[in-house]
Amino acid sequence: MERLWSDFLNSEWHDWRGSGKSGDRLGQDKWQEYFLGSWGLKATVPADEDEILHMRKFRKQLHELASRLADDSQMNTEDWALLNEYMKLGVVRRQFAGEGEGIELKLTPINDDWKQVLAEIAASFGQTLLEGGDGRIRICDNPDCRWVFYDDTRNRTKKYCDDKTCGNLMKVRRFRARKKAEHDPDEMENGSS
Ligand SMILES: [Zn+2]
Structure with missing residues (x-):
């Protein structure tokens, strides 16, 4: 299942069929609109040059971290600190929403900008780790594909995207x-x- 953070990482795609083609969708207006729309986030499209650089930098850091975790490594103090650094970029409002048994604590992003989006991505990555441990982050075993995903199968044996x-x-x-x-x-x- 796609998560906010994996969707972000996979904005850099590689042709799984092995043509050697790859591309970076992050800078495209179409991708930015798709991404914000899919995850209920708001920011200005197109993102400006600095924002795109900032996002690419985080994507690289997060990709390195995901690869390490996929390789059986574990989160260390600096890894959590990295997520905290990015989460500082966005503020949320806390609110109890829903009814009856379905009441939940909802965190609503305050700012409509790309910094807030980065904070949400960092939070989503950390939340995934808290839910399932760090042994479920995977990189597709097809060397041409390298799609990053979260293995939600019961026995944790998913090898391909x-x-x-x-x-x-x-x-x-x-x-x-x-x-x-x-x-x-x-x-x-x-x-x-
Ligand atoms: Zn794949």
């Missing part, structure tokens, strides 16, 4: 590699090609 796309593609690749090895026994003995 999507089994129908990347999962299938990698299955076909393994099958072809095996066939090739069968036709060329030397290569199989050597174990690599």
Whole structure:
């Protein structure tokens, strides 16, 4: 399931089919509108140059952190401090909303700007860690894809962003590699090609 922070990280995309194509959607008006609309956030579109630089910087830091966690590392004090630094950029209003059993504490962003958006992303990342521990952040196992996602399966074994796309593609690749090895026994003995 896509989260605010993973949607943000995946604004830098890579063609999972292996064409080598990649792109950065963060600077595009269309992506900015989509992103704000999807997560109920407000800021000026288009974001100005400084705001885009600031967002790219955070995206890089958060991507490094997500990769480390996906690699079985754990959050340390500096990692939490990084999230706190970004959360300082936005202020929220606390409000009890809903009815009866459904009452919940709602945090509503105060500022309609990209700094607030960064604060919300940092909060969403930290919240995800509190909910599920840091062992559920994944990077798709297809080396061409590298999609960042949150593994919400019960046994934490999700390897691909999507089994129908990347999962299938990698299955076909393994099958072809095996066939090739069968036709060329030397290569199989050597174990690599
Ligand atoms: Zn993938």
